[in-house]
Amino acid sequence: MLKTFNVTSEKWADYKWQLRNRLTSLETMEGKINFSESELAGIRETSGKLATAITPHYYSLIDPDDENCPIRKQVVPRIEESLVSPAEMADPCGEDSHMPVPGLVHRYPDRVLFLVTDRCASYCRYCTRSRVVSGVGDQRLEMQWEMAFKYLEKTPQVRDVLLSGGDALLLSDKQLDKLLTRLRSIPHIEFVRIGSRIPIFLPQRITPDLCEMLSKHHPLFISIHTNHAKELTEEVKEGLERLANAGIQLGNQSVLLKGINDSVEIQKELCHRLLMCRVKPYYLYQCDLIHGSEHLRTSVKKGIEIIEGLRGHTTGYAIPQYVVDAPGGGGKIPVNPDYIVSHDKEKVVLRNYEGKLFTYPEPQ
Secondary structure, three states: OHHHHOOOHHHHOOHHHHHHOOEOOHHHHOOOOOOOHHHHHHHHHOOOOOOOOEOHHHHOOOOOOOOOOOOHHHHOOOHHHHOOOOOOEOOOOOOHHHOOEOOEEEEEOOEEEEEOOOOOOOOOOOOOOOOOOOOOOOOOOOOOHHHHHHHHHOOOOOOEEEEEOOOHHHOOHHHHHHHHHHHHOOOOOOEEEEEEOHHHHOHHHOOHHHHHHHHHHOOEEEEEOOOOHHHOOHHHHHHHHHHHHOOOEEEEEEEEOOOOOOOHHHHHHHHHHHHHOOOEEEEEEEOOOEOOOHHHOOOHHHHHHHHHHHEOOEOHHHOOEEEEEEOOOOEEEEOOOOOEEEEOOOEEEEEOOOOOEEEEEOOO
16 A cells, blocks of 8 residues: 555555545546546545545555445445435534534533534545535534533533544644643533544544543543444554543444444454454444435334344444434434334343343332
8 A cells, every 4th residue: 555655654644645645526536446437437526515535544544446346335436425305414513503602502401512623534425414525515514612612611510522624633723722622621511522423534644642632631532433343443443542541431423334344244244353452333324314325324114124134143342323313403313223012011022142132120
């Protein structure tokens, strides 16, 4: 791969070099991927919806000859993105309607989503915020940090802030430190979370200096976004271990994607490898109803089958909570297999993972 990009190992390990040399157009990708007609048309016709960007690190995981490569399908546009079904929405999670100030989403009583940038290292083709990220769409993400801080200062019920965007870890160490310090100065904010795909797309960004700075702001949680075990390279593992050694609690959020991770076997391998990287599988999301995503969405029934195939067949630590982010802004709704066969005032009849029935008597 170093030879493909004509780069030294020192430059490869530099996250700024990785960002400068992202594959962002058909010209930069030509000769590196053998495109299908659907991909070629997608690159040409969806550029006004969501930018294309693939870091050299993430590109190194792509099979250039396999259109169905699970890495490739996440970041290479396809013409299907231009097809919008009647159920799809520009803002499927209803974030825009829950913004008391620009860039701050307050949907749940005690926590907020703070959108601090509109850029990512690479762009997922199923991105929930494709309407505002990457800088090429019609809508722009308006951010007013000072207004957000003032809102938080006068809203004491908020105890939890999630930083996202875009990807908050694209900010410089100095910017992040300033942001976290300001949040930590608000007495009623108890802990801060960062949602990031940087450890996967750009593991070189997880430097010792970054980890040392982040460790000043505990309790701090980072939710990474990994969809396939192939993404968990040695470089990624080293970065995640660096974060864990800095005392940062790590969880993973996956999106259930058709032809990418929609089987029990793939999910089990992913969850096991996450645990070996010291990351707890946290959420498995049903793919949001974002415009042009139908070719990547599975049925909810498939998600339930996967959870049922994991429960009882691996450790509970390896089983994420399957959720549907209710269309239009209803928030996350947990979806589980039905293990309660019947329930009355005397007893509950339960089904275990083997299909056997057990009775639990209610207190009289």
